[in-house]
Amino acid sequence: MSAATSNMADAAGVPIMLTELRLPTIKRLWTDLAEQSNREGWPAERFLGALLGHEIAERETRRLIRARADSQLPLGKHLAQFDFSVVSTISKAHVIALAEADSWLTQGHNLLAFGPPGVGKTHLVAGLGHALIDRGHRVLFMRTSEMVQRLQAARRDLRLPAELNKLDRFDLLILDDLSYARRDQAETSVLFELIAERYERKSIAITANAPFSAWDEVFPDKAMTVAAVDRLVHHATILEMNVESYRRRAALPARPRGAAKTK
Ligand code: ADP
Numbered sequence: 296m297s298a299a300t301s302n303m304a305d306a307a308g309v310p311i312m313l314t315e316l317r318l319p320t321i322k323r324l325w326t327d328l329a330e331q332s333n334r335e336g337w338p339a340e341r342f343l344g345a346l347l348g349h350e351i352a353e354r355e356t357r358r359l360i361r362a363r364a365d366s367q368l369p370l371g372k373h374l375a376q377f378d379f380s381v382v383s384t385i386s387k388a389h390v391i392a393l394a395e396a397d398s399w400l401t402q403g404h405n406l407l408a409f410g411p412p413g414v415g416k417t418h419l420v421a422g423l424g425h426a427l428i429d430r431g432h433r434v435l436f437m438r439t440s441e442m443v444q445r446l447q448a449a450r451r452d453l454r455l456p457a458e459l460n461k462l463d464r465f466d467l468l469i470l471d472d473l474s475y476a477r478r479d480q481a482e483t484s485v486l487f488e489l490i491a492e493r494y495e496r497k498s499i500a501i502t503a504n505a506p507f508s509a510w511d512e513v514f515p516d517k518a519m520t521v522a523a524v525d526r527l528v529h530h531a532t533i534l535e536m537n538v539e540s541y542r543r544r545a546a547l548p549a550r551p552r553g554a555a556k557t558k
């Protein structure tokens with residue numbers, strides 16, 4: 296190696312310029328790939344292509360791992376594990392289309408999944424969340440009660456706008472289990488502010504046991520209920536899952552095909 300070249304390279308033979316950039320994969324693979332390239336007489340494009348290809352692939356893997364950890368999505372609840380055949384009220388094609396389309400997220404449209412306990416609302420919405428992360432979107436999954444607590448704490452510390460702003464980096468916010476325990480005014484108003492803040496900009500997915508008729512009990516103030524529901528449904532996909540509980544179905548012994556229901 297000439298003196299001039301060695302001046303521009305560190306101990307591993309990586310050009311100094313590259314070691315200053317954050318290119319950990321290139322740094323790690325440089326020597327081996329350069330040796331292989333010299334040995335096998337690769338054209339320059341092939342060497343450069345291989346090096347950059349590895350860097351980009353590992354960067355994408357790291358991004359996915361980080362996004363999935365940040366999302367707090369329940370592990371293992373993917374669409375691939377969801378049996379659509381037991382939920383006759385929703386179409387698999389429709390859900391797959393939501394998982395593969397970006398336009399509803401870029402337009403801040405919402406998703407509402409209704410149904411009694413155990414029908415797979417959380418699993419389905421979490422599965423969508425995982426699929427959207429794979430497509431490069433940012434998703435945050437949280438129980439609604441936990442989100443309300445977080446926002447209330449922020450309001451107490453006079454940093455509610457900052458907290459709402461922080462949630463803006465998520466393209467989709469999943470609020471799981473909007474429950475009907477009557478809440479006090481302060482609790483519900485932070486939820487309303489979240490909904491109003493994201494309206495027509497960033498998407499929200501909500502799972503709930505009952506559709507809107509019962510939401511008066513979520514927002515004690517009638518005007519606030521109307522305003523919240525209005526914003527949520529203005530651009531929304533509604534998945535009605537009024538089927539038998541998957542948990543209960545799984546707990547029962549299998550009925551022979553075509554057998555009549557026991558009375
Ligand atoms: P919900 O949120 O409606 O109360 P969950 O999504 O928590 O229901 O579902 C209850 C359990 O049953 C979970 O373990 C979930 O993975 C499973 N489950 C529900 N529906 C399905 C389905 N269609 N296919 C596979 N697993 C399901």
Ligand code: MG
Pocket residue numbers: 416417418471472502
């Ligand atoms: Mg649930």
